[in-house]
Amino acid sequence: MRSKLLFLIKYMHRFRWWYTGGFIFLGLTIWTSVTIPEFIQKSIDIISNGEPSNRDSFYNYVLIILGLALVLILVRTLSRILFFVPGRLIEKQLKGEMFRKLSSFGKDYYDQNSTGSIISRINNDINGVRMITGFGLLQTGNIIFSLSLTPYKMWNLSPALTLYCVIPMVIVFIIVRVGMVIMVKNTHKRMDALQKLSGKTISFLSGNGVIKSYNIHRWAEDKVEKENVSLFKYTMRITWIRAFILPLLGNLEQILKIVVLFAGGLYVIQGKFTIGQLTEFIAYSALLTQPIMGLGWVLTVFQQGFVGISSLQTIMDRKGTDDDKKPLPVQHQKNLFKNSITLKNLTYTYHNGDHPTLRDISFTIKPGQVVGITGKVGAGKTTLINLINGYLRPEPGQLFFDDKDANKLHAEDIRSVAKTVTQEVFLFSDSIKNNVTFGAQKAEHTNIFNDVIFKSAFSDELARFPKQEETLVGEKGIMLSGGQKQRISLARSLYTPSKLLILDDVFSAVDTDTERFLIKQIFEQHPAESLLVVSNRTSVLEKTDFTIVLDEGQIEAIGTHEELIKTSAFYRDTWQLQK
Template identity: 70%
Template sequence: MFSKLKFLLNYTHQYRWWYTGGIIFLILTVWVSVTIPEFIQKSVDLIGTGPDEGRTEFYHNVLLIFALALVLILVRTFSRILIFFPARLIEKQLKGEMFKKLASFGKDYYDQNPTGNIISRVNNDINGVRMITGFGILQIGNVLLSLSVTPYKMWKMSPALTLYVIVPMLIVFIAVRIGMAIMVKNTRLRMDILQRLSGKTISFLSGNSVIKNYNIYSYAEEEVQKENLSLFDKTMNIAWIRSFILPLLGNLGQILKIVVLFAGGMFVINGEFTIGELTEYIAYSALLAQPVMGLGWLLTVLQQGFVGISSLQTIMNRNGVDDERKLLPVHEKEQLFKDGIHVKNLSYTYHNGERPELKDISFSIEPGQVIGLTGKVGSGKTTLINCLNGYLRPEKGMVYFGEKDAAFLRGEDIRSLVRTVTQEVFLFSDTIENNIFLGAEKFSVKADFEDVVYKSAFADELTRMPMKEKTLVGEKGIMLSGGQKQRISLARALYTPCDLLILDDVFSAVDTETERFLIQHVIKNHAAKSVLVVSNRISVLEKTDFTIVLEDGRLAAKGNHRDLLKQSKFYSDILNLQQEGHKKTKG
C-alpha cells in the first residue's frame, strides 16, 4: 500500500497548487452548503408570523439564499475544475511515460505479453489512476468535510434526532460495502477477461488472411465468443450488484427524510422544534446523504485504482534494455563506425531458448565494404543482424563498434549508425510521404525525397498513383503489394544517413529487373558507407566483397563468390538451382 501511495504522490505533488486551490474551493462549497439551511429555517419561521410581520426580513433571507446558491454553483464548479484538470494531466503524462517505457523493453517482454493485454493495461489501468487523482481526491475532501461539519450542525440542533438518522445510514453503508466488495472482485475478473479478449481480437484481425486461407472462421468465432460470453457473465454480475446498490444509495436521502419527518414531526408536536428548524434539519439530512453515497463510490474507485496501480507498477518498475547505459556524446557517436564493426566469438541464446541460435561467429565489417549473408531458413541470419543493430543484446566482449563494446552502448546510439530494412515490413496507416519521412525529424542531414524514391525503384509506380506521395497506404500498407511495401521501407532507410545499411531479404519480393536496378543504385553505388545484404540470390551475393554462410547458427564459410563455390556446398547448390530455374524460365 505504501508503494502505491508513493506512486500517486509522485504525480499529484507536481500539481499540488491545483489541488490546494481545489480543496480551498471545496471547503467554501461545504461552508455555503451548510449555511443555506440556516436562512431557510429563518424564512420558513417568518412565514408563520403573518402577512405583515417580518416581510422585509423574509425578502432579505430569500435574496441571501439566492445569492448563496449562485456562489455555491461557482465554488463547486471551480473545485471540480481545479481537481479534475490535473487528473487529466496526470493521465496524459502516464500514457507518455508508459509508451516510452514499453518502447525500452526487449523481445523477451513482448514474447510474454500479448499486444491486447498491453493495450488494455494502458487504457483501463491508467483510467483507474485518473479516477483516484480526480474523483477520488474530490470525494475524499468532500466526505471528510461534509461528514464532520454537517453532523456537527445536526448534533447541535438535536442529539437525539441525529442518532435516529445515523442508524439507517449505518445499515445502508454496511449493505453497500458488502455489495461493493463483490463488485470489485467481479471487476478484476472482468479486466482479466477483457485483456484476453483484446489480445485475441487483435491477433485474429492481424491474421485475417490466414483465417480466410485455411477457412477457420468457426474456430476464430468460437474463441472470441468464449471470451465474449465470459465478459458478458462478469458484466451482468456487476450489473446485478449495481441494480441493488444504486437504488439503495439513490434513495438514502429519501429514507433519511422520512425518518427525520417522522421523528422530527413529533418534536414539532411536542414544541421542541419549530417548522423552520425541522425544515433546516431535513436539509442537513439531505446534505449528509450525499457524502455517504460518495463514500461508497470512493471505496470502489480506490480499490479499482490500486489494482490498476499494481498492474502499472509491474511495467514502470521493470528495467528497460538500456536503462543502465548512458548516451554517447555526439563526437564519440560520430566516430563509432570509423574502424568498422568487429564480431568476436559471438554466441546468442534467446531468453526462452534451450540452445544457442548463434555459435562462435567471428568476422569484421570495414567502412566501404559490401557484405553478404546467406544460409538456410532457421540458420540464424535474422538473429545475427539483430545482434548487430542492437535489437538483441549479446554478452560483453562479442560485438565491437571500433573499440567500444556494444554491450555498453545504448540501442539508440547503435541504430543512429545502423539502419535495417527488415523482411517483415511495417507501414503505418498514413501517406507514402509520411511513411518515408518517419523518424527523420531528429536528423539535420536528409536525402532528397525524389532521389530516394528513384534509388528504391519506386519512382515509376509512384507517378501512376492518383495522389502520388500523398496516397494513403492503409492499415499496415494493405493497399500495396509486398514489393511496393518493401521498396517504401527501403526509401525510408535511405532518406536519412547511416554508416551501415542492413538489407534483410529485401530482394525476395521484387522481379529480376527491379533487383538489377536496386543492386546498381543501392549496392554498387553505396547508398551507405557499408552495406550488409541478407539474401539467397546469387545474383546479389556475387556483387559483395565477401559473403558469410551460416549453417545451424555457425559460420560455415566466408569469402567471395569464387571462394564460396569451392568452400560451401549450400552456396554451390543454390547457384545450380537458380541457374536451372533461369533456363526453364527462358525455355
Template identity: 70%
Template sequence: MLSKLKFLLKYTHQYRWWYTGGIIFLILTVWTSITIPGFIQKTIDLIAAGRVGNESEFHKNVLIIVGLAVGLILVRTLSRILIFFPARLIERQLKGEMFQKLASFGKDYYDKNSTGNIISRVNNDINGVRMITGFGILQIGNILLSLSLTPYMMWKLSPMLTLYCIIPMVVVFFIVRYGMKVMVKNTHARMDTLQMLSGKIISFLSGNSVIKSYNIYEHAENKVETDNISYYEASLKISWIRSFVIPLLGNLGQILKIIIFFVGGMYVINGKFTIGELTEYIAYAALLAHPIMGLGWVLTIFQQGMVGISSIQTIMDRKGTDDDRKALPESKKKELFKEGIRVENLNYTYHNGDKPVLKDISFSIKPGQIVGITGKVGSGKTTLIQCLNGYLRPGAGQIFYGDIDADSIRSEDIRSVVNTVSQEVFLFSDSIENNIGLTSDETIDEKRFDDVIYKSAFADELLRFPKKGQTMVGEKGIMLSGGQKQRISLARALYTQGELLILDDVFSAVDTDTERFLIKQIVENYAVKSMVVISNRVSVLEKTDFTIVLEDGKMAAIGNHEELLKYSDFYRDIAKLQQEGETKKERQ
C-alpha cells in the same frame, strides 16, 4: 496498498497547487451549502410568524439565499475545474511514460504479452487512475467535509435526532464495505478476461485474410465467444453487487427523511422544533445523503483504480533493456562506427530456447565494406543481424563497435548509426511521404525524397498514384503490394543517413529487373557507406567484399564470390541453380 498510494502521490504532487486550489473552493462549496439551510429556516419561520413587520427581513433573507446559490454554482464549478484538469494531465503523462517504457522492452516481453493485453492496460487501467485523481479526489474531499460539517450543524439542532440518523448510516456502511470486498475480487477476474479478449480480437482482425483463406470463421468466433462469455459473467457478478449496494446507498437519504419526519414531526408537535428548524434539518439530511451516495461511487472507482494501478506497476516497475546503460556523448556517438564492428565468438540463445541459435561467430565489418550473409532457412541469418543492430542482446565481450563493447551501448545509440530494413515491413497508416520521412524531425526535403524514391526503384510507381507522395497507404500498408511496401521501407532507410545499412532479404520481394536496378543504385553506386545484405541471390552476393555462409547457426564458410564457389557447397549449389534458371529464361 502503500506502493499504490506512493504511485498516486508521485503524480498528484506535481499538480499540488491545482489540487490545493480545488480543495479551497471545495471547502467554500460545502460551507455555502450548509449556510443556506440556516437562512431557509429563518425565512420559513418569518412566514409562519405572519407578514406584519417581517417583509424587509424576509426580502433580505431571500436575496442572501439567491446570492449564496449563485456563489455556490461558481465555487462548485471552479472546484471541479481545478481538480479534474490535473487528472487529465496525469492521464496524458502516464500514457506517454507507459509508451516510452513499452518501447524500451525487448523481444522477451512481447513474446509473453499480446498486443490486446497491452492496449487494455494503456486504455482501461490508466482511465482508472484518471478517475481516482479526478472524480475520486473530489468526492473524497466532498465526503470528508460534508460528513464533518453537516453532522455538526445537525447536532447543534438536535443531538438525539442526529444519533437516530447515524444508526442506519453505520449499518449501510458495513454492508457496503463487504460488498466492495467481493467486487474487488471480481474486478480482478474481469480485467484479466478483458485483456485476453482484447488480445484475441486484435489477433483475429490482424489475421483476417488467413481466417478467410482457410474458412475458419467458426473457430475464431468460438474462441472470442468463450472469452466474451467469461467477461460477461464477471461483469454480471459485479452488476449484482452494484444492484444491491448502489440502491442501498441511494435510498439511505429516503430512510433518513422517514426518521426525520417521524421524530422531527413529534418535536414540532411537542414544541421542541419550529417548522423552519425541521425544514433546516431536512435540508442538512439531504446534504448528508448526497456524499453518502457518492461514497458508493468512490469505493467502486477506487477498487477499480487500485486494480488498474497494480497492472500499470507491472509495466512501470519492469526494467527496460537499456535502463542500466548510459547514453553516449554526442562526440562518441558520431564516431561509433569509425573503426567498424568486430564480432568475437558470438553465441546467442533465445530466452525461450534450450539451445544456441548462433555458435562461435567471428568476423569484422570495416567502414566502406559491403558484407553478404547467406544460408538455408533457419540458419540464424536474421538473428545475427538483430544482434548487430542491438535488437537482441547476446551479452558482454561478443560484439564491439570499435573498442566499445556493444553490451554497454544503448540501443538508441546503436541505431543512430545502423539502419535496418527487415523482412517484416511495417508501414504506418499515413502518407507515403510521411512514412519515408518518419525518422526525421525536420520537414521533408523534396530533393532528398525524390533521390531515395529513385534509388529504391519506386519512382515510376509513385507517378501512377494520383496524390503522389501524399497517397495514404492504409493500415499496415494494406493498399500496397509486398514489393511496394518493401521498397518504401528501403527508401525510408536511405532517407535516414546512417553509417551501416542492413538489408534483410529485401530483394526477395522484387522481380529480376528491379533487383538489377536496386543492386546498381544501392550496391554498385554505394548509396550508403557500409552495408550488410542478407540474401540467397548470387547476383547480389557477388557484389560484396565478402559473404558469410551460415549453417545451423555456425559459420560454414566466409570469403568473396570466387572463394565461396570453391569452398562452400551451399553457395556453389545456389549459384548453379540460379544460373540454370537464368539460362532457361533466356531460351524461352
C-alpha cells in the same frame, strides 16, 4: 499498499498547488451548502408567523440565499476544475512514460505479454489512476468536509433526531460495503477477461488473411466467443450488484426524509421544533446522504485504482534494456563506426531457448565494405543482424563497434550507426510520404524525398496513385502489395543517411527487372558507407566484398563469390540453380 501510495504521491506532488486550491474551494462549497439551510429556516419561519413587519427581513434572506447559491455554483465549479485537470494531466504523463518504458523492453517481454494485454493496461489501468487522482480525491475531500460540518449543524438542532438518522445510514453503508467487496472481486476477474479478449481480437484481426485462407472462421469465432462469454459473465455479476446497490443509495435520502418527517413532525406538534427548523433539518439530511453515497464509490474507485497501479508497477518497475546506460555524446556517436564492427566468437541463445541459435561467429565489417549473409532457412541470419543493429543484445566481449562493447552501448548509439530494412515490413496507417520520412530528425527538402523514391524503384508506381505521396497505405500497408511495402520501407531507410545499412532479404518480393534496378542503385550509388545484405540471390551476393554462409547457427564458409563457389556446397548449389 505503501508502494501504491508512493506511486500516487510521485505524480500528484507536481500538482500539489492545484490540489491545495481544490481543497480550499471544496471547503467553501461545503460551508456554503450548509449555510443556505439556515436562511431557508429563517425565511420559512417568517412565512409561517405571517408578520408583515418582517417583510424586509424576508427579502434580505431570499437575496442572501440567491447570493450564496451563485457563490456555490462558482466555488463548486472551481473545485472540480482544480481536481479533474490534474487527473487528466497525470493520465497524459503516465501514458507517455508507459510508451517510453515499453519501448525500452527487449524481445523477451513481448514474447511473454500479448499486445492486447498491454493495450488493456494502458487504457484501463491508467484510467483507474486518473479516477483516483481526480474524482477519488474530490470525493474524499467532499466526504471529510461534509461529515464534519453537516452532522455538527444537525447536532446543534437536535442530537436525538441526528441519532435517528445515523441508524439507517449505518445499515445501508454496511450493505453497500459488502456489495462493493463482491463487486471489486468480479472487477478484477473482468479486467483479466478483458485483457484476454483484447489479445485474441488483435491477434485474429492481424491474422485475418490467414484465417480466410485456411477457412477457419468457426475456430476463430469460437475462441473469441469463449473470452467474450467470460467477460459477459463477470460484467453481469457487477451489473446485478449495482442494480441492488444503486437504488439503495439513491433512496437513502428518501429514507432519511421519512425518518426526519416522522420524528421531526412529532417535535413540531409538541412545540420543540418550528416548521423552519424541520425544513432546515431535512435539508441537512439530504446533504448528509451525498457523502455516504460517495463513500461507497470512493472505496470502489480506490480499490480498482490500486489494482490498476499494481498492474502498472509490473511495467514501470521493470528494468529496460538500456536503463543503466547513457547515450554517448553526439560527437562520439558520429565517430562510433570509424574503424570497424567486430564479432568475436559471438554465441547467442534466446531467453526461451535451450540451445544457442548462433555459435562462435567471428568476422569484421570495415567502413566502405559490402558484406553479404546467406544460408538455409533457420540458419540464424535474422538473429545475427538483430544483434548487430541492437535489437538483441549479445554477452559482453562478443561484439564491438570500434573498441566499444555493444553490450554496454545504448540502443540510441547503435541505431545512430545502423539502420535496418527488416524482413517483416511494417507501415503505419498514414500517407506514403509520412511513412518514408518517419524517424527523420527534421523535415528534409522535397528533392531528397523524390531521390529516395527513385532509388527504391517506386517512382513509376507512385506517379500512378491519384494522391501520389499523400496516398494512405492503410493499416500495416494493407492497400499495397508486398513488393511495394518493401520498397517504401527501403526508401524510409535511405531517407536519413546512415553508416551501416542492413538489408534483410529486401529483394524477395520484387520482380527481376526491379531487382536489377535496386542492385544498381544500392551497390553503385552507395546510399550508406557500408552495406550488410541478407539474401539467397547470388546475383546480389556476387557484388559483395565477402559473403558469410551460415548453417545451423555457425559459419560454414566465408569469402568472395568465386571463393564460395569452391568452398561452400550450399552456395554452389544455390548459384547453379539460379544460373
